[in-house]
Every structure is written in structure tokens, then in C-alpha cells.
Amino acid sequence: MGLILRLSIRNLLRQKKRNMFLGIGIAFGMMILVIANSFSTGMVDVLIQDVVSNAFGHLVVSGTPGNSFYAVIRDKERIEGVIREVIPPEDIVLITENLGVMGTAIGNGESDNVFVVGVTTDTEEEKEAFFTDFFTLVEGDFADFTSYDYEYPVIISQEMGRSLNVGLHDVIRLRVPMVTGQIQAVRLTVIAIANANNSFMNIVLFLDGGRVKELLGYRPWESAALQVTLRDPKRTAAHYADLIHQQLHPELLYVAGEIGGQTAQILAFQNNLEAKETVQDTIVITTGDLETALASNGVMMSENLAQRLKLQPGDQFTFTYETKFREMYSEQFTINAIFQSDSHLGDEVVFVNEERIHTVYNRYLPLDTKSASITADSVLYSILATEWKLLERNANAQEMMKQMRDERRIRTTQTKFQVMTMYEGASQILQLEEALNLITILAVLVLFFIILIGVMNTLRMTVRERTREIGTVRAIGMQKRDVRRMFMYETLVLTTLSCMAGVLIGIIVMRVLGTIEFDTNSVLSIILKNKRLFFKLNPAAMLSNFILIMCMAGVTAYFPARRAARLSAVEALRHYE
């Protein structure tokens, strides 16, 4: 060991009491830092991993029909395809459907509002992992979860069991709204009572995903919002969300089919003033009433097609087309007006208000969506309706709320697609973390201040006491630099040891705090995991705190140490105390 370091350590041990005090101060500061950091890391973990990402995924793609509250992706394969095309498989942990809906549950004489969640697990391992990671089983058997012995097997929490007054194998009657708007009533059988590791989840009824889908009225090719769990969400979520957003650019709303043996196509104009004015300026009506043709259920037909079909305004016709899922679908329309065939729209076009067609289009997606003959240079192109509306991406929850409010104001049946990540959706929670960190930083600053004064004073005292020794070593031939170093080392060694002690004590304290059970159902319970405070060590933060403390101790020690080094040897030797 170097001479200077050896001297420093010996000198540290010489003033045991004083250095111990300072050491305890620093250790205490470090301990607070470690605990605070681990707590906020743990909390974010609990909130993000367990609450937010379980409830919403890291990245969500959802389609909401018009002003409704539920998400239906009509073509799961296509949208999932886009997601898989954009995100490399190694970055995806899981793509699941967000099958969650509020409903009313009635147990034995008791009822409660519940949140029904469908659990989709593709493989046995996934299932196993889900059950063991997520639950503590109290009663029953998870194996029954997908069993067909029961119509709707359900897992409930102990708390839910109490509030509904039901036990294992009892029946719960559930009423939930379907995607079609009707209310569905079913009987669930409790196959397991288990507590989720986060008490936030205690109001949830867990059902098999496939059965929830059925229950809510999704058809096999449809899906609820798709949620993607990513390998490294912090780094990739926003980027992938942006890419997916680009890829989801909507196509023209276009249906190819036939009317009475004649090929025909449906195009739609947007249901807004500007669009209607453009239509009025561009299209020449030969018979019928333009006003009614522009209304929200308005239908116009090209003169050429109408002549071939011998149709007049007021007449009905049936449009038949093949859907994407290989069915034939027919829809009846009433003609409001006939327009002069021209180069804008072609000869075979039924031109309708978008509100007349969105619901039909979405419910019976056409097979052929690509062969529309109208081109982008057409005057009408910009006012044609698209298959869906792609909502802009938002930076945070506030923007998202505002967008939602704005969208609600416009009455429409058009589906709205949205791509979001939990960082926008959960930005309020993340802000909570920031606030927590800020509080930590403030507390730490105060602590640092105390430490600084401690280091400064201790070293001042030490230098004064050892002045004659400094004179001696300088006379013998120790360089200024080494004297300074000796005092710096003393502080830095003390700080290092104290920080290590602080980390250790912090870990012990966290262990102890982590064993205390909090029986609360208040909001606070969402920061608890298994009813306990959850701490997660954050080595990077610990290291940066350590470096920060070392820097501060170093800077504070520097000046007294320099003063010691600059003492004149004669003066120091004459020093008398």
C-alpha cells in the first residue's frame, strides 16, 4: 500500500470518534439515497410493470368505432401484421388483446362493480408463468381456468369473494356491455380464489381470453386493442409506435361489387362542409335532390350505371360484394340523386356519404379494397372518405385527454385508430416518479449540505491539530502535493467506507421495511406489491449517487487540504497549541 494512503488510513483511525460521527452522517445520507432510489425504482416497476403494462401494454394499437367506448380491430391479422412487420421479433415479448371491460357482478345476495379481464396465453409456459408470477393461490386449481367443465371459469381475489359473498365453485352472475352495444348476462363459476401480487388487481375478475372475446361479441377475426409487451420498452416503445403509426396510414374507403349483374363500386365523400362544397362544385346532378344526396345517409349514382339499371331517384337497389372473410354481403340503398358520368368518378360509381357506409364497411370488410380507379390528382380525391381515421400521436396524457375530448365532439361512425405507448398513457404516473425523485434530490441536497459542513469542519480541525506534523513531514522532504493528497485520501477513504456502510444499512432497512404488511385498500395500495412496500435496488443510481457524494466530499476536502499543503514548514513547526 502506498505510503500516503497508509498514513491517511492510520490518521483516520487515530481520530476514531470524530471520523465516526462524520462517517455516520455520510452513511446516513447514502442510506436515505439508496432507500429513496430503490423505492422510486420499485414503485415505477410495480406501477409500470404490474399495473400499467398489464393493463395497457407497453404499446397499444386500438381502433374505436365512431364515438363508442370499446375497441374493435376488425381485421386483426392485418393490424397484427403491421406490428410484426415494424417490430423485429426479438424485440417483442408478447402481443395480446386488451380484453378488459367494466361490468356488474352479483354473488350471493351481494353485488359489486367489477373489471373483467380476459387472459390470453398462447403456450403452457406462458400460462404457467402468468399464474405463478401474478397470483398467490388461496383455494382452488388454476388448471380449471381453461376447463370446459364450467361455462365461464373465473379467478377472483379473496377480497372480491368477501364483497360478493361467494366461495370456491360458487356462481357469479355477470352483466357486461358487448361490442354490439347489447348487454350480455352470463354465469361464472369461481374455480380459484387467488390474490394478485398488486392489490390494484383485486377488483378484477380473470377469465379465459377466448371466452371473454366470445362473451363480448367479437368475431374470430376481430380483436380488441392489441397490446405489445416489448423487451426494452423505455428505449424502443416510442420509436416503434411512430413507425406503426406511419404504416397505419388509411386507404381510400372503396367497395367493389355488383348491382343486378352490373359491376359497381362504392366511394364515399367526407361528411363535412368543405367536402360537400367540393362535391357540389364538381359534380353535375341530372336528376334528384343534391341536398338529400349530401345528407348523412345520402346516396348518388352515376348516370351511366343508373341508365343501365333503369334506376331513378327514390328507387332502391341492392349492392352485393364479397367480404374479406369469404362471405357475400348485400346492402340495400335508396338513390337520392343521379350525377352526370364524367372523368372524376367513372361510370360505375355509387357515391355516398361516408356515414352511410362506415358501419357496413367495418362490419363486412370487403375483399377488394385496392382497385379503385380514382387517382390522387382528381379534384375529388382529397375529400374522399378513408377506411379509418388515424389519430395523431400524443406526447403525454394531457394531450391524449384533449384529443379524446375533441374527437368526442364530432359525431361519426368512422373508426379511429390510435397508436400509443404507456409513456404517454402513463405519463402522469411517470411524472409521479419524477416528483418523487425531485423530493429525494431536495432531501439529499440538505443532507449534502450537512455532510459538506461536516467534512469541512472535521478537516479544518484535523489540519490545525496536525500542523506541527505537517511541518515535520515537509521539513523531512514530503512534497506539497503529497501533503494535499494525504488529507484528500483521508476524506475520500472515509467517504467510500461510509457510503458502503450506507448501502449495506440501506439494504437491511429495506429488508425490514419490506416485511411489514400494510392492510390498506386506499389509493396507496397501488404502490404496494403483495401488500408490502416494494424496493428495487438500482445499481446505476447507486453508483451515480456514490460518485456525486465522492465529488462533493472531494471538492470540500480540497480547500482545507490545499491550505495544509501550503503551510510554510517553519511556521508549521513553530505552531503551538
Next chain:
Amino acid sequence: MSVISVKRVERDYPLGKTTVHALRGVDLEIPEGSFFSIIGPSGSGKTTLLNIIGCIDNPTAGTVSIDGEETTKLNDKQITDLRLHKLGFIFQNFNLIPVLNVWENVEFPLLLMKTHRKKEIKARVEKLIAAVGLEQHAHHKPAELSGGQRQRVAIARALVTNPKIILADEPTANLDSETSHSILKLMRDLNETEKTTFVFSTHDPDVLKYAKSIVQIKDGKLVHAEEEVI
């Protein structure tokens, strides 16, 4: 040729509005291998003179040369190096490093030099501890030693680097007369065996019988030229 050459050295201390003239033009040549004593009453300037020779203080005027090198021209780093390599100090208050034991105290200047190998250091320290008769106490801390033993450690420490000159400011002032005699005898012996130049100050005439050369100082001036005692 003299190993120490002091020429017209003056040292003034400002003291409030007046100035204390601690040295008023001292000329002194000390040949190599001397056992040289500076004697004078309290406040006469002995410490001041030794500090200036020892390059830990600077003269207000005049020059000092150590081993032919004019020290008054050197910067702090160079002068510190010169002290480490060419000078050894023995203090009235022993000034050992309290956290180091006897062995470590003696070893200390060698470690500062960073030029010796471990084996050399061990041999040299061992030899000097034996020379001052402290083999039994090598692992004792200064606080566990008597005054005489402490001064022996200080002597060993001063000699360990094989310096040209050892400066000792009243080395026996804090010791009883019996111990003083043994310390001076030890210094004198080492002066003879190691050929190291010793310069020491005292105000105790009893000590003088060990000196080979003596110079007397009074009010910052040498009162009569050195004289050969033996």
C-alpha cells in the same frame, strides 16, 4: 571545501510596526564531516540560523549554499527534494509521526525518496535501528517510548537517507542530562562512523564538550570565529 556556506545572511521578522533583526549578517563556513555546535542564549537566533541552513526558511538577505548548490535560488519542489536527499533533521520535540511505529518512522524518508528497493530499505532501516539501540522497540509507537528513545528514533530517521548534513536544534533540551549525554555520544559516534556532518545548537555549556567546532551567536551575530575544541 565547506559543505555549508553561509554568506552575509540576514533575517528580519516584521513584528507589528517594528522589525526584529533575528540575524544581522552571518558568515559561516562549515567543512564536511564537522561536528559543529552553535551556542547562544535564548533568542539569539540559533533556530533561525539552523532553519535557514536547513532550507525551511529563507534569509531576508545573503546566500546559503549546501554542498556547493546555492539554495536561495531554488523553487519549493527543488528545495523539498534537496531537504529529502541532502539534509536530516533532529528536533527539540522529536517530532515523530505518531501514527507510525519506530520502524515505519525510520523508513519514512526512504519511502518518500521512492528510489530504493524493498530489500535495501529493510537492510538500511534495520541497521540504523540497531545503531541507535532500539531493536527491541521496532514495533512500538512513539507514545510508548521515553524521551531519549524517541530522540534515538529521530536520529535514525535523520540518518536513514544517508544525508550530507544533519541539523539538530537543541536536540537534548527536552532530555535529562544522563540521556542527553548518551544522545550526544550517539551522534558523535555516528559522525565518526558515517562521516555525516552534524550541526547542532544548544544553550547548554555542558553539551559543548562533545563538539569538535563551536561558534557563538549573540543578538543575531557570530561573536567569535569558530574554534577547534579537539
